[in-house]
Amino acid sequence: MFAFDADTVARAAGPGRWDVELSDRWNIGPNPNGGYVLSVIAAALFDAAAGQPDPLSLTAHYLRPASPGPGVVEVEVVREGRRHTHLHARLVQDTERVRVVAVFGDLVAATGPTLVREQPPDLPPREDCLARPRQSGPAIGPQPTMMERFETRLSPASGWVRGEPTGVPEIAGWIRFADGREPDVRALPMFADAFPPPVFELGPAGWVPTIELTVHVRARPEPGWLMARFATHVLVDGYLSEDGEIWDGAGRLVAQSRQLAMLLPVRPT
Amino acid sequence: MFAFDADTVARAAGPGRWDVELSDRWNIGPNPNGGYVLSVIAAALFDAAAGQPDPLSLTAHYLRPASPGPGVVEVEVVREGRRHTHLHARLVQDTERVRVVAVFGDLVAATGPTLVREQPPDLPPREDCLARPRQSGPAIGPQPTMMERFETRLSPASGWVRGEPTGVPEIAGWIRFADGREPDVRALPMFADAFPPPVFELGPAGWVPTIELTVHVRARPEPGWLMARFATHVLVDGYLSEDGEIWDGAGRLVAQSRQLAMLLPVRPT
Numbered sequence: 001m002f003a004f005d006a007d008t009v010a011r012a013a014g015p016g017r018w019d020v021e022l023s024d025r026w027n028i029g030p031n032p033n034g035g036y037v038l039s040v041i042a043a044a045l046f047d048a049a050a051g052q053p054d055p056l057s058l059t060a061h062y063l064r065p066a067s068p069g070p071g072v073v074e075v076e077v078v079r080e081g082r083r084h085t086h087l088h089a090r091l092v093q094d095t096e097r098v099r100v101v102a103v104f105g106d107l108v109a110a111t112g113p114t115l116v117r118e119q120p121p122d123l124p125p126r127e128d129c130l131a132r133p134r135q136s137g138p139a140i141g142p143q144p145t146m147m148e149r150f151e152t153r154l155s156p157a158s159g160w161v162r163g164e165p166t167g168v169p170e171i172a173g174w175i176r177f178a179d180g181r182e183p184d185v186r187a188l189p190m191f192a193d194a195f196p197p198p199v200f201e202l203g204p205a206g207w208v209p210t211i212e213l214t215v216h217v218r219a220r221p222e223p224g225w226l227m228a229r230f231a232t233h234v235l236v237d238g239y240l241s242e243d244g245e246i247w248d249g250a251g252r253l254v255a256q257s258r259q260l261a262m263l264l265p266v267r268p269t
Numbered sequence: 270m271f272a273f274d275a276d277t278v279a280r281a282a283g284p285g286r287w288d289v290e291l292s293d294r295w296n297i298g299p300n301p302n303g304g305y306v307l308s309v310i311a312a313a314l315f316d317a318a319a320g321q322p323d324p325l326s327l328t329a330h331y332l333r334p335a336s337p338g339p340g341v342v343e344v345e346v347v348r349e350g351r352r353h354t355h356l357h358a359r360l361v362q363d364t365e366r367v368r369v370v371a372v373f374g375d376l377v378a379a380t381g382p383t384l385v386r387e388q389p390p391d392l393p394p395r396e397d398c399l400a401r402p403r404q405s406g407p408a409i410g411p412q413p414t415m416m417e418r419f420e421t422r423l424s425p426a427s428g429w430v431r432g433e434p435t436g437v438p439e440i441a442g443w444i445r446f447a448d449g450r451e452p453d454v455r456a457l458p459m460f461a462d463a464f465p466p467p468v469f470e471l472g473p474a475g476w477v478p479t480i481e482l483t484v485h486v487r488a489r490p491e492p493g494w495l496m497a498r499f500a501t502h503v504l505v506d507g508y509l510s511e512d513g514e515i516w517d518g519a520g521r522l523v524a525q526s527r528q529l530a531m532l533l534p535v536r537p538t
Contacts, residue, residue: 064348113504236385264381
């Protein structure tokens with residue numbers, strides 16, 4: 001069994017209730033990565049949304065860091081329509097950690113015009129890209145285990161990875177699961193938070209905690225490597241938005257993300 | 270009293286419960302505009318978030334069209350932290366119409382680096398821009414009352430406004446309330462949904478219902494006209510994302526928005 005599937009199991013445990021177990025294999029510092037935590041919550045939502053296979057939009061509010069170990073996801077089916085199922089979820093570990101609203105639908109059943117004006121990042125072949133370093137920041141604490149779950153090849157335009165921040169908060173590259181699991185719509189929320197924060201290109205940063213993350217899944221990805229681009233266009237008094245686009249190997253845009261986060265000089269201990 | 274203030278009153282009516290009255294003065298067709306409905310819900314949230322004056326992020330899921338008339342906003346304070354208060358709300362009119370998650374904070378108390386890479390739209394003086402036509406689409410139904418609430422001056426680059434869609438789904442312009450009410454953080458969610466959908470630049474469209482709208486308030490606006498730019502970069506099989514930025518007269522980015530919507534040929538009756 002692949003790590004992502006083994007670590008995102010949600011077991012129905014009563015009406016509107018799923019038991020989950022957060023793994024420590026997706027940590028940044030002592031806490032599970034936000035995209036991973038969203039994926040665990042989404043596992044319950046996929047189950048609850050039964051007839052609708054694709055998470056069109058997921059919004060997570062990160063109230064407190066989650067912890068490795070057991071938790072409960074409480075799900076409310078807010079509305080089941082013909083096209084869309086809206087859901088609401090809470091991840092509880094003693095206290096509530098994350099609040100989610102989501103809408104599921106069926107991307108393959110959708111009909112209408114298509115116009116994609118975004119281009120995939122202009123990346124050289126993977127052998128000319130840069131492997132992501134294991135250590136992602138000066139004050140991040142214990143070695144992040146999450147890096148071991150992915151193969152990441154960053155654009156040579158990323159200066160941070162060579163210890164030479166460019167001053168331009170953009171990071172692009174190739175990514176896939178290290179154990180060969182293919183990407184699908186379940187994995188896209190994870191990939192939407194799996195790159196180093198582009199603000200690392202502004203110089204030493206301690207911690208970039210996500211306040212809110214919204215992921216729009218726009219298409220089902222083909223097997224193979226994904227391409228992704230993340231950029232911060234607006235940083236105001238330490239609050240930043242980070243926009244991401246993810247493309248599959250066929251050059252198809254499969255997900256968009258935007259998060260609101262804070263740029264903090266050091267991680268609180 | 271200005272129309273926006275008169276029409277976004279939330280009266281505390283018990284623990285976690287606010288009574289509201291949706292006006293028909295902000296309609297598109299027979300239903301109140303989504304940004305207006307969010308502003309009414311936000312009125313209850315501003316009250317509930319008491320100590321935190323600024324809505325850093327608001328996400329609304331539009332489950333069913335709202336109707337002019339009375340409603341109840343049920344609010345849960347999810348977490349009150351030192352910096353941020355997270356809230357959850359439901360607008361109920363017989364049945365639930367809109368679900369919201371939000372986080373409030375204090376933008377003036379924020380400290381940290383600033384880097385804004387977005388530029389305001391390149392707009393000519395207002396006298397060289399185009400007034401928005403009252404009728405916004407061929408199949409939209411009754412005359413939208415919402416247009417009367419705003420003064421809008423669209424960039425001459427907008428072809429739709431002259432009946433000559435450009436094929437490029439972008440719309441930019443100046444906007445303010447028609448009755449002279451100044452913009453503030455309460456009004457920004459309204460302005461984030463007050464422009465014609467940029468997909469009108471692709472040709473005749475019937476209806477562009479919002480599924481999910483997220484607004485990030487990034488700064489408190491100065492009095493005066495606002496500048497705004499809305500663009501659809503990704504339209505796939507009729508599902509579109511629409512990104513917006515709003516600037517105040519001092520050239521400061523004050524809000525960002527992204528919505529997921531559908532492009533439908535006609536509005537259901």
